Amino acid sequence: MTVTTAPPGFPAPALDGLPAVTAALAACAAVHDRDAELPLADFELLHGAGLLTATVAARHGGPGAGLADTVRILRALGAGDPAVALVTAMTLFTHAAEARAPHWPAGPLAELLADSARRPVLVNALRVEPELGSPVRGGLPATTARRRGDGWELTGRKIYSTGAHLLDWLLVWAATDEERPRVGSFLVRSGSPGLTVEPVWDHLGLRASRSDDVRLDAVPVPGDRVAGLALPGDDGGRDPVGGAWNSLGLTALYLGVAGAARDWLLGFLHERTPSALGAPLASLPRFQSAVGGIETALAGADRLVDALAAAVDAGEPGAAEQAGGAKVLGTRAAIDAVQQAVALVGNHGLTRRHPLERHLRDVLCARVHTPQDDSVLLAAGRAALGRVRPL
Known part of the structure; x- marks a missing residue:
């Protein structure tokens, strides 16, 4: 079902204008591939068309687009520039997950939504690591969260971090150093002390996605910026x-x-x-x-x-x-x-x-x-x- 209206705060995604967006992205895709870079202007285009925030929940003033409309959006963006599409997909999936099952703490969520209403805000979950690979096949992350006062301190490395240098929020999957380690997503803002994006991405395809490595050296995370912290097996399992x-x-x-x-x-x-x-x-x-x-x-x-x-x-x-x-x-x-x-x-x-x-x-x-x-x-x-x- 096509989204045609949205509550105040976020525009309805301009689905009828997708062919024009595809054409605009396609016009620059070869240059982006050659240079292995994505300019913020691409996401400003998508933000203006309501596409970056299409899946923001209706209870937050968003359009609340479902999977059918998201599929339509990502197919159109993939036809124009799949690197732009992949970075966008991670943000759309994040908003959609919050719409289905709220898990972000109130403070960071309010920041995310307020910023997203004004400008392009990109989010991605960083889960893959050099030793572990993808966690979908099991195992605990080597990235460690240590207690520091009322907050946490993150140390580790994430690889294949799509759009890393453009992200505003990084959802870092890590394990605590407690006697019984818990795992969860630690919400890290770009520019945090100790956070470094290492430009190692040199791939056959999707070169402009800049899926670089992210190094975390004692990155401070306030205590209210943790989502879904639980013992392994107690986190609700597969979704x-x-x-x-x-x-x-x-x-x-x-x-x-x-x-x-x-x-x-x-x-x-x-x-x-x-x-x-x-x-x-x-x-x-x-x-x-x-x-x-x-x-x-x-x-x-x-x-x-x-x-x-x-x-x-x-x-x-x-x-x-x-x-x-x-x-x-x-x-x-x-x-x-x-x-x-x-x-x-x-x-x-x-x-x-x-x-x-x-x-x-x-x-x-x-x-x-x-x-x-x-x-x-x-x-x-x-x-x-x-x-x-x-x-």
């Missing part, structure tokens, strides 16, 4: 709806990349007229059939993501649990589509002056996001086998 937001939102982002690649391919096939043929490549049945395969796969993946997102919004039983499978299908469709486009046009697809080369590098990043294919397929296989009794 299927939160997982669905992550899976479907990021899948939509990469389907946006694939859609942009397809659109470039269509234009190229109409324009490319080999002298020996005397007609555009688009006139050949071989290319028409190949484009039909790409179009069919992407249309099916888009429809799956949209329908499942709407089902999650509606609270349909089992919908959230199906999101991991949709991510596998959707991201595979996106990657295959771009790879097929490159195969169709040959050297043109791997030439840096053409965007298809960048789309290929970016879409390959779909594989690294949680949940990864092996985890999804293992869980699905075990569940299926568990439904049938041995003969």
Whole structure:
């Protein structure tokens, strides 16, 4: 359902204006990729369109956009500049999580909302570490929170911290140094003493996302800036709806990349007229059939993501649990589509002056996001086998 109105405080997201936003981001995406940087101006554009705050809860004066609208936003942003889209996704997911289950302390939340109403405010949860990797596969963080008076002091390192140098709030997952360690998110403001962003990001794709390392050397955190501190196993466990937001939102982002690649391919096939043929490549049945395969796969993946997102919004039983499978299908469709486009046009697809080369590098990043294919397929296989009794 499209959000059309919002209480005072935050504008409704301009969903009808998404094509213009896509075009504006796409016009600068190659430069951002080359320079491996994102300017704040991109997020000022999104903030002005109400897209950065689309998921702020209605009780806070926000539009309260659900997953279906978020999927629509991230697909459009992914088609324009997936690095911008990925940084935006982390902020949208943070507001959405707070809307579903309030967990931010009142003081920091008031700061976040007041600032977000005035200007672009970017937030991300920093959870991945050099030794642990992603915590989704288990384990405790090495980042440590030590008691210092009424507050805490954080020491550790986080890697793959998307948008690190642009973030206003860093939700640092850490364990306390208590006899029985508790884990939780410590809300750290950018510019805090002891906080350093190390520019180590040198990646094949999503170069402008600047997913750099963050080092914390005795970073002070006031006592009222901790969310969800609990003993391992007492934190409520897995959140299927939160997982669905992550899976479907990021899948939509990469389907946006694939859609942009397809659109470039269509234009190229109409324009490319080999002298020996005397007609555009688009006139050949071989290319028409190949484009039909790409179009069919992407249309099916888009429809799956949209329908499942709407089902999650509606609270349909089992919908959230199906999101991991949709991510596998959707991201595979996106990657295959771009790879097929490159195969169709040959050297043109791997030439840096053409965007298809960048789309290929970016879409390959779909594989690294949680949940990864092996985890999804293992869980699905075990569940299926568990439904049938041995003969």
